[in-house]
Amino acid sequence: MHAQLLNPPPAEVVERIRTLVAAERSAVLALCSPEGPRCFQMAVALSPADWRLWMATAPGNKLSLVRQNPQGCVFFSTARNEASDPQTAATLELHGRLEEVLGPEAEVVRRALAERHPVLEDFFYHPTTVMLQLPVQRVVLTERFHDVVVIEGSAAGLHEGFALPPSLG
Helix, strand or coil, X not given: CEEEECCCCCHHHHHXXXXXXXXXXXEEEEEEECCEEEEEEEECEECCCCCEEEEEECCCHHHHHHHHCCEXXXXXXCCCCCCCHHHHCEEEEEEEECEEECCHHHHHHHHHHHHHCHHXXXXXXXXXXXXXXXXXXXXXXXXXXXXXXXXXXXXXXCCCCXXXXXXXX
């Protein structure tokens, strides 16, 4: 395993992250529960202005877990169970504290999610659906199963000058 801590990240690493997020329409949200880790498949959109990942949930167990312990990780993977995965697959972990999005900003999140996932539009606009965001504090990009790049917090420029283009939102 080869791990590098990059603060700030080079442009080519940022581009690889952008490409991966743009290609994957859903990801796995990992949360902690009293019984142990829980994972949930989520439709996601990335804020075009900064490093906030948006998603939505209905009231229930997942939302309760977020409220009890908002620390979470969203996991993307390009692995497709192919023989070539060890040479071509990449994973991306986005770590941070989940927040509920309220008021006018919730409408921005709803629209972004509905645009990226039109089949789920009714769910996003249901009156009980809660909009969530994950302000990203840590990024871990793993390529070829062993090349690991870690980008940490605001020192990495995750919230200043490290925005993704609107096409990826």
